Amino acid sequence: MTLPNHFAPEPIRFAYWVPNVSGGLVISKIEQRTSWDADYNRKLAQIAEAAGFDYALTQIRFTAGYGAEFQHESVAFSHALLAVTTKLKVIAALLPGPWNPTIAAKQIATISQLTNGRIAINVVSGWFSGEFRAIGEPWLDHDERYRRSEEFIRSLRGIWTQDDFTFRGDFYRYTNYTLKPKPADPQPEIFQGGSSRAARDMAARVSDWYFTNGNTPEGIRAQVDDIQAKASANGHSVKVGVNAFVIARDTEEEARAVLQEILDNADPDAVKAFGHEVKNAGKASPEGEGNWAKSSFEDLVQYNDGFKTNLIGTPDQIAERIVALKDAGVDLALLAFLHFQEDVAYFGAHIIPKVRALEAARERRAEAA
Template sequence: MSQETIKFAYWVPNVSGGLVVSKITQRTSWDIDYNRKLAQLAEQNGFDYALSQIRFTAGYGAEFQHEPVAFTHALLAATTKLKVIAAILPGPWTPAVAAKQLATIDQLTGGRVAVNIVSGWFKGEFTAIGEPWLEHDERYRRSEEFIRALKGIWTTDNFTFRGDFYRFNNYTLKPKPLQQPHPEIFQGGSSRAARDMASRVSDWYFTNGNTVAGIKAQVDDIRAKAAANGHSVKVGVNAFIIARDTEAEARAVLAEIIAQADPAAVHAFGDAARQAGQASPEGEGNWAKSSFEDLVQYNDGFKTDLIGTPRQVAERIVALKQVGVDLVLSAFLHFQEEVEYFGRHVLPLVRELEDELAAQAEALAV
């Protein structure tokens, strides 16, 4: 178990419709004023990161979508400590453009930008914007080249690279990012190709929601692979958090979200998502085995089961930490109110439990 405190991120609602595919009332907005205030509240309530979303087209309850890099910069300008992770999709972006954009933002914000490389799962979106749709493992091969190119541009002068997807000839970027050696690089995915890529090149690996046992298996696998590659990678897990004063109240909220789910939107999302997950050679990509209820929350966030009283949620977060999770990527029904509630009622309990475990470990070591 890491001796560092577990970190917290939240999904930026820069697309409309909230973070569940449900007709339930969500006091969450995709507009910039709401999101500036949310970023400030998250910063004040102990969140370390925010993750902007990349969507090019409407669908699955998201009619409107703000572009993530510009939106990330706006949130950074409204805060002083929060680090914001901009989602970038290889294909529409090239490494040269992304490296230049993010280096400038890093300079302008005191070194607080990061990047999430999204390999792509929605074929219809690529088709709509005229981008070629690669086979599953080829998308990850392209993403790995993208990350290697970013690192090279950000850390060296006269960068030369010969890949199957990207090529550079004696390219020097100036100014480079403030962060050393470079801004943090995140990626997601549950397939073998995704985990293998993370074990070679990424700083952080996001996994969809899962049980503690399921997450432990992924963490152990990716850490062993990374060690064999002389690399290290941190792990974040997706979770939809419903913390309420009583467990009955929290479970009732979950039941209402699912009861009011939009079946057409959930099934459309599920069909596209499963096509992506089952397209991996082993058929184990994101959402390949998700149920209807799981798919009501985009990234299997209900599976992580951070649903209950503040103490129950805190205990489950620490259980995740004990199996190697470094960060919880959070979504909420009503973001502003619930981020504040989490900061007041859940986070202090997490820190208390971490201190207790650290003291026990120290006592055993004596």
């Protein structure tokens, strides 16, 4: 017996979306016992660390919209979470344009030094044109945004690893620049998202991690095959994370009823406005597809197609589906919840142990074979 082609021996990792933006992680008026404030999030980070989560991802938003009236800045908020934890790694979302790589490199290097290397970044190329216009930043064409993001990443890598760094790009230029102190070891991991050709090609060249929107194992496997083939041709290595919204209940019927309640209470105007914005961003790619290209109204109620991943049901069902994602080539599940503190604790107590048991059983069968 052999393992499936994509099955990795390393345990799948878990991350959660930090609710540093108001409104929770669904565009719905359903009750969400989740808060965007600092005290709630400090406690949540400690709960997640104890539950077995590896990462937390802070969001970056500069303007209100789609139920997100209030937003804390991602880098400063990440440091606040790191200050109350000891093992959790926090991924700070950065948006090229508002951020210059010089400032970002200095910020992240300092936090890395202060936290023994527990800071990472998620480079967001941008999907919200109205946000850029509101803050006076140029809105570039789709593939130009990814070209800028790639230069942003190459600049960060150079600044963090070289003295007298020199770089000549279309967006960023450096001449004999030396940053000290540099980040602590290990170097900050670099995440990015996107489903377009430009996004996948960028990941296959420069990123450590590639985030994709929620999808079925079959849909994810096609993306993994594509990106890993290109990464291998580039002599590069990249891991894959997938977005998912988790609803765990004693029965699948109970879990599906919660999903239906979320959809029944969706804010239709906000969902449609969000869908219009993100689909326009994706259609601007040369192939006319990107994240959200095939998203229905129901999919868009969760910002990143998290319902599509189908982590909705009993703990046993969810654990089995997570292992199926791993079979498809997923290295990390990026999770959102309705009531974060309670649900993250429940996930750690009732689902992660089942996932680890399934992984261990798979390895034993492979060794026996």
